[in-house]
Amino acid sequence: MTATLACSPTTGPTFTGLRCKECGHPYEAGARHVCEDVCFGPLEVVYDYEAIKARVSRATIEAGPASIWRYRDFLPIEGDPIDVGTGFTPLLKANNLAKRLGLKSLYIKNDGVNMPTLSFKDRVVSVALTRARELGFSTVSCASTGNLANSTAAIAAHAGLECCVFIPSDLELGKVLGTLIYNPTLMAVRGNYDQVNRLCSEVANTFGWGFVNINLRPYYSEGSKTLGYEVIEQLGWQLPDHIVAPLASGSLFTKIRKGFDEFIKVGLVDDKPVRFSGAQAEGCSPIAQAFAEGRDFITPVKPNTIAKSIAIGNPADGPYAIDIANRTGGQIAAVNDAEIIDGIKLLAETEGVFTETAGGTTIAVLKKLVEAGQINPEETTVAYITGNGLKTTEAVAPAIGEPYLIDAQLESFKQAWQQAQHAQQAA
Amino acid sequence: MAVQVLIPTPLQKFTNDEASVTLEASSIDALIDALDGRFPGFKGRLCDENGKLRRFLNIYVNSEDIRFLDNQSTPLSPGDEVSIVPAVAGG
Numbered sequence: 075m076t077a078t079l080a081c082s083p084t085t086g087p088t089f090t091g092l093r094c095k096e097c098g099h100p101y102e103a104g105a106r107h108v109c110e111d112v113c114f115g116p117l118e119v120v121y122d123y124e125a126i127k128a129r130v131s132r133a134t135i136e137a138g139p140a141s142i143w144r145y146r147d148f149l150p151i152e153g154d155p156i157d158v159g160t161g162f163t164p165l166l167k168a169n170n171l172a173k174r175l176g177l178k179s180l181y182i183k184n185d186g187v188n189m190p191t192l193s194f195k196d197r198v199v200s201v202a203l204t205r206a207r208e209l210g211f212s213t214v215s216c217a218s219t220g221n222l223a224n225s226t227a228a229i230a231a232h233a234g235l236e237c238c239v240f241i242p243s244d245l246e247l248g249k250v251l252g253t254l255i256y257n258p259t260l261m262a263v264r265g266n267y268d269q270v271n272r273l274c275s276e277v278a279n280t281f282g283w284g285f286v287n288i289n290l291r292p293y294y295s296e297g298s299k300t301l302g303y304e305v306i307e308q309l310g311w312q313l314p315d316h317i318v319a320p321l322a323s324g325s326l327f328t329k330i331r332k333g334f335d336e337f338i339k340v341g342l343v344d345d346k347p348v349r350f351s352g353a354q355a356e357g358c359s360p361i362a363q364a365f366a367e368g369r370d371f372i373t374p375v376k377p378n379t380i381a382k383s384i385a386i387g388n389p390a391d392g393p394y395a396i397d398i399a400n401r402t403g404g405q406i407a408a409v410n411d412a413e414i415i416d417g418i419k420l421l422a423e424t425e426g427v428f429t430e431t432a433g434g435t436t437i438a439v440l441k442k443l444v445e446a447g448q449i450n451p452e453e454t455t456v457a458y459i460t461g462n463g464l465k466t467t468e469a470v471a472p473a474i475g476e477p478y479l480i481d482a483q484l485e486s487f488k489q490a491w492q493q494a495q496h497a498q499q500a501a
Numbered sequence: 502m503a504v505q506v507l508i509p510t511p512l513q514k515f516t517n518d519e520a521s522v523t524l525e526a527s528s529i530d531a532l533i534d535a536l537d538g539r540f541p542g543f544k545g546r547l548c549d550e551n552g553k554l555r556r557f558l559n560i561y562v563n564s565e566d567i568r569f570l571d572n573q574s575t576p577l578s579p580g581d582e583v584s585i586v587p588a589v590a591g592g
Contacts, residue, residue, distance in 0.1 A: 096557070107587070107589065108557065108587040110510075110511030110512070114511075114546070114555050114557045114558050114587050114588075116557065217589070265564075269564060271586075272559070272564070272584060274589075275509065275586045275587065275589060276507060276584065276586070278510075279509055279510045279520060287589055288589045291589060371556060373568065376569075388559065388566065390557070390588040393556070
């Protein structure tokens with residue numbers, strides 16, 4: 075356990091401890107995630123923003139590494155980070171998709187090419203495992219819908235930490251294989267993600283491991299702020315007008331907002347209104363349902379969707395996500411599985427970006443909001459793509475056609491080419 | 502005949518570090534009262550001033566979230582296993 079930290083003006087940590095997000099009760103910066111002395115609210119890291127402000131400028135950030143660690147003064151670590159090149163992923167100007175949708179200024183933040191495991195989870199895990207090492211854990215773990223398991227296993231391998239991760243037993247093959255290759259102990263639990271999480275809470279109670287999304291959650295979740303910082307920097311130190319991001323637990327969404335707020339607070343970017351819109355799959359849309367009904371509390375659901383990476387029926391940060399959407403004039407909408415597949419195909423065909431089902435959900439909701447007149451075509455809009463399509467090929471395999479099988483002869487090719495032309499005209 | 506209750510680490514300071522306790526109770530509400538009877542102050546940690554379970558806590562009966570059952574009125578049968586689990590995020 076680490077005692078209260080002191081901030082120096084130039085070096086060392088910029089965070090001082092933890093605090094309950096609900097009641098404000100303070101805690102030391104150890105491995106804990108809930109307000110155990112008062113209300114069980116989630117704990118958050120407390121920073122010394124004066125120290126950060128004295129230390130950082132656009133120039134110091136631009137001179138940093140091409141990874142999330144260019145923002146290390148905003149992250150809750152004390153010493154050297156585990157830097158596996160995570161972050162600073164492309165922000166693509168999506169002109170073709172914009173044209174198709176009737177927008178003028180659309181960007182794709184592409185974390186499907188994040189390092190090392192092709193999802194935004196590499197950001198949160200890089201921070202969590204750096205902190206796990208600082209807190210003296212030798213074994214790390216997580217409850218995962220797939221991407222987090224990939225990332226925890228990979229970065230633990232690099233950092234030389236023991237790793238045991240838990241997933242629902244019905245995950246896509248690519249996500250299972252993409253965890254096993256790093257040789258962790260992998261537990262495939264008969265049950266959905268919420269049941270896996272419940273089990274892991276009990277394991278965390280008894281095994282003394284660092285669970286990135288449980289007892290390390292206050293540190294872990296801070297990694298998502300870098301998705302806010304990067305977009306500001308990549309837009310030329312400006313905020314966008316509107317962002318659309320997928321909602322699973324709701325944590326990513328709230329941390330993008332926090333990233334924007336922190337850059338405003340320390341004077342790195344000028345303040346302006348940014349609307350926050352969230353995307354869910356109809357088969358698991360407890361946050362969208364609560365938003366539509368004007369509730370500020372979540373009624374859990376049992377997931378039934380192809381969008382497994384965001385299939386969290388009991389989203390811990392759902393109430394905060396609803397609050398942000400309401401405060402910023404955004405929307406939270408849900409789309410069905412067919413629309414999700416169309417979203418994946420649309421992004422691939424227009425921008426050359428192959429995303430997984432969570433990204434398909436985001437693009438489908440983006441389209442839905444444009445069609446409903448809820449995104450102004452003049453606005454600078456950023457859609458967050460959080461994962462890579464090669465991990466969930468079974469979701470789209472039935473919907474993308476197949477190759478023409480031909481002989482190695484010109485005539486065979488000509489016939490097939492003619493068929494292809496007809497097929498294209500028919501479409 | 503009794504039910505078994507799994508206690509999360511943050512609440513084990515009430516239960517003399519015991520991770521599991523056995524109690525007689527016919528419903529979740531009755532169980533919360535029984536816990537408070539044996540470990541004074543326990544209810545104030547689980548529930549707000551109106552006796553409603555705090556929103557960041559989940560209670561499961563035999564692995565089923567009580568919000569899919571009858572919330573705090575959910576009946577309990579002898580041999581049931583009840584888990585108290587603080588909410589976590591992830592994905």
